[in-house]
Amino acid sequence: MAQAQRAFIFDMDGTIVDNMAFHTKSWLAFFERRGRALDADAFFRDTAGRQGHEIMRLYMGDHLTKEASAELDAEKEALYRELYGPHLETVPGFDQLIATAQADGVALAVATAAPNDNIVFTLDGLDLRKHFKAVVGAADVARGKPNPDVFLLAAERCGVAPEHCIVFEDAPLGVEAARRAGMRAVVLTTTLPAEAFAEFDNVICVARDFSELNIAELFAAEIN
Structure with a gap:
C-alpha cells in the first residue's frame, strides 16, 4: 500500500x-478547593493546549516536584472526567x-x-x-x-x-x-x-x- x-x-x-467548558469548570473547582478564585476566560486564554504539569507550575509555582504535580494532575483530571462523562x-x-x-x-x-x-x-x-x-x-x-x-x-x-x-x-x-x-x-x-x-x-x-x-x-x- x-x-x-x-x-x-x-x-x-x-x-x-x-468539552473545554468542562475542563475549565474542573480547573476552577480544583483551585477553589485551594482557596483561589480564577477568571474563566483569562484562564482559558493562558492555558488551552498546555500540559497539566505546565499549568500546575504556572499557577502553583516552580517549586512543585514532578511527583507532586502528577498527584495534583490526577485529582484535577478525575474531576473533569466526572463532570464531562455524561456529555461525551x-x-x-x-x-x-x-x-x-x-x-x-x-x-x-x-x-x-x-x-x-x-x-x-x-x-x-x-x-x-x-x-x-x-x-x-x-x-x-x-x-x-x-x-x-x-x-x-x-x-x-x-x-x-x-x-x-x-x-x-x-x-x-x-x-x-x-x-x-x-x-x-x-x-x-x-x-x-x-x-x-x-x-x-x-x-x-x-x-x-x-x-x-x-x-x-x-x-x-x-x-x-
Whole structure:
C-alpha cells in the first residue's frame, strides 16, 4: 500500500469533542478547593493546549516536584472526567469527515496535550482510536503547545511531511503550535470566536463544526 502523502492532525479537547467548558469548570473547582478564585476566560486564554504539569507550575509555582504535580494532575483530571462523562460525544460532522478522509487516503492522527487517562476516556469511550494512524499525547513529548513537538511527532508517525498536514484546533496556542510546525490550521469555533484567531497567517478555514468542511477545498487552500 502506498504511503499516505497527506494527513489530518486533530487536537482532541475542544476539537474532536466540545468539552473545554468542562475542563475549565474542573480547573476552577480544583483551585477553589485551594482557596483561589480564577477568571474563566483569562484562564482559558493562558492555558488551552498546555500540559497539566505546565499549568500546575504556572499557577502553583516552580517549586512543585514532578511527583507532586502528577498527584495534583490526577485529582484535577478525575474531576473533569466526572463532570464531562455524561456529555461525551463527537463534534457534529466529525465522524463523516474522518470516514471521507480515510476513503480519500488521508492519514489521520490525534495530537493532544491530554494525559493518557483522558485519551483513553475520550478515544476509547467513543471507539475512535481504530481510525488513527498515530495518537500523540502529553506523555509522548516534553513540551506542550505552543511548542510544535506534538504535531511534528504526529506527522512523523504518519510518515507525512509537515507541509502536507492540516491541523484542526480550537485554541490559539494550538494554532501557534501548528504554525511553528509549518502546518496549516483549520479553526473550530467550539470554544472561541473567529476573531480570536485573526493574527494567524496559517489559518485556512474557520468553521462552527466539521459539517461545514470540504476536504478537497481544504487541501487546495493549503497550497499557495
